[in-house]
Amino acid sequence: METRELRYFVAVAEESHVGRAAERLGMAQPPLSRAIAQLERRLGADLFVRTPRGVTLTSVGETLLREGRAALAAVEAAERRTRRTAEAGGRAPVVLTAKAGASSELMAKLLDAYAAEPDAVEVEVILSPPGHQAAMLRDGRADVAILHHPFDDLSGFDTDPLFVEEQVLILPAGHPWSTRPSLTVAEATSVPDLPPPRWPALDGSYPDGPGPELRDLTQVLQLVRLGRTALVLPESVRADLRDGLAVVPLSDAPRVTTVIAWPPHSTSTGVAGLVRTAARL
Amino acid sequence: METRELRYFVAVAEESHVGRAAERLGMAQPPLSRAIAQLERRLGADLFVRTPRGVTLTSVGETLLREGRAALAAVEAAERRTRRTAEAGGRAPVVLTAKAGASSELMAKLLDAYAAEPDAVEVEVILSPPGHQAAMLRDGRADVAILHHPFDDLSGFDTDPLFVEEQVLILPAGHPWSTRPSLTVAEATSVPDLPPPRWPALDGSYPDGPGPELRDLTQVLQLVRLGRTALVLPESVRADLRDGLAVVPLSDAPRVTTVIAWPPHSTSTGVAGLVRTAARL
DNA sequence: GGGGTCGATACCGCGGCGGTATGGGGCCAG
């Protein structure tokens, strides 16, 4: 199976519509129809059922969509990581990704410590919205990630724990609850008049809801200060807080473990060095 | 990047020789040379250095080999799993793999319990030599595996622990050490006159050494009985032992955890059901 | 029943893949 076929198939599956998929792929509809038919013939099974309004996946098609997406991500990762080491003249740089604004103190310590290593390579840091780190590791846009258990999906990666902390609710200063000694998770997730913020999904769109649309932590803290939202965060954010914010511990929230994660087959010296450094912190 | 290019590249990298790689791929040498040159041009970097005796990987090439192998395995997995659900008429069967001979009692219980589930699908069991399970999960020959921590490489998979046990040394009955109350790992790994057995590597070849070449547990137990080898195993093998064998506990060996493992993106109902059943055992 | 919206089919042109033949550099034996 060629990646071209997989790309075509995934496009059609995602659009549920051959014509739109062809447009997205920058080609005409007939060759795409034929490519899909040919793939079905080679696999010996229908991938789509044709309906008057477009196409729908069969259960075989669903399997191929799931597996094919993972395969395409792996191929993209191979190409991206190869290009990156090529651009660096063979000395593969390391791309580290983390949630925008989170764990800044820890990351600074980690990057400083690693830079002091004798065989350190260049580290590029990419801050992206929560939830995007795993996808970036999978498709090669990043080589290492700072993630937070149990919030992030660690499956499929090797990880080392960095540290453990409690969670707190961030409120506007002066909010009636800001003087409470502690809150429960149930209370914290439904603060009266302060809807939780919404974060972008992997495709950049936002889920429905009353809360504000946000991309990083400084934005959200500003909106908390303005009394527009409230949210639960690891307590280490205290270090980044300015005036105008109140912090209330949560009594029954699970502890958050910050971990460093990397793809299991990665054997690059940069990743290994960074992980080794992290383990010593 | 197309999978055809990746296959070509991996073949050349593995053979370190364009001509032999072409032969292995069933094609002539010139088109392969050209395909590699084209790939290098598109990536903008040399993947091989040409030597008088063949070719060697550059550091960029090493990156592509590592990542490309993973990508090819993912593509193969997509195709294999799709074909499998196609052959089963859409009701994806589950392929479970385990070390030949190991954990037979546990597996019997698991398969029985799962078969009693209302929505159970067909489970095919593939027993293969130790160390092959991870590769089978990765390239789609299997969907679930029974593995043993810390011996097997669990990285890249989701796992659930099934149970924990001690390790024992299996000796021929009547061996001088067979009456010892316990042994250390250091002693057990160098039993006088009884070299440890050798297991096949992923490519089917055997490492060098004095021990016998083996593929499964019944074979090895027979050879122990004949006084040709001795080896360390989890103590649950006691259930499978017949006469002629002695068992000595190891005092300082790490405990073995039997786990059920599956690829993180697998969402098939079969895998989910099997894992759920396993968790209840 | 007609127009609109789909995907499938028919047919064509061309890029690119793989084939054979050959070139050219490096190494070694004589």
Place this chain on the structure above:
DNA sequence: CTGGCCCCATACCGCCGCGGTATCGACCCC
């Protein structure tokens, strides 16, 4: 030093197959 050998690269060619346009056929809805 040189002929022969072992490699990989280049040159050239034929054909498969991909993608394009035009059109058909099925289905739905007004």
